[in-house]
Amino acid sequence: MCGRYSLTKKEMRLALQEVAEMILTLLTFERYNIAPTQLAPVILQESGNISVRQMRWGLQPSWSKAPLINLQSETVADKPAFKESVRQRRCLIPADGFYEWTSGRQAMRFVREDRAPFCLAGIWENSLDYNGRAVPCYTILTTAAAPAVARVHKRMPVLVQEKYMEQWLNPAAENFDEAWRDPFVEWEAYAVGDFVNKTGNEGPECLEPPRQPDMFLTGAMAGR
DNA sequence: CCAGACGTTGTT
């Protein structure tokens, strides 16, 4: 009854969007506080197939003491230790917000003005754990902060627009200037309480504003 | 050939 069908490039993109949606709604059990060294879902393409795997946040090269949770997008492709990952093992990291801490250790949460989820640009590799076992690990690429973010922090994660997701995941693709270009997303920032500070803490409480709002941030002291 | 890099952030 069904002896043939097609899957054009355009249809492939739709399939990818569907996959991304699936991840964000079903596979991504809610996470409010994904921290370095923890497992989180990552989208990748292997043997031509797009898949989702839980990976450890932070590359762990043998020579590095600390896990590398961020790498600069501007230079990563030129670094001997990472160029192969940039060439062969790019990935997308689904998220709907990210945290930055002010110099005063006030946690801020950044979300898109339209509240839409998004994908961050990452690369991954198999690092060796203490048993010599291969563990897939990922790192988030960074770029100069967008204006609203720059008030708190100079750097921010690279976002991959939907129209570049397929290219980003395809190992055959080579130039990422387009994929890395600033998507000019408007970001909204709001202060959250210190519950999020502790890496083990999970749940919606991570999103709640501070119990005692920071006087300087809210301007509540003005005029006193 | 060997030596040295290979990360990011914010703070002083």
Added chain:
DNA sequence: GTCTGG
């Protein structure tokens, strides 16, 4: 481990 620079 691997690449770049000298």
Added chain:
DNA sequence: CCAGACGTTGTT
């Protein structure tokens, strides 16, 4: 990124 440790010995 933040939180929390930052020690040694010998014994079970």
Added chain:
DNA sequence: GTCTGG
């Protein structure tokens, strides 16, 4: 202050 673990 600095390092490790999450």
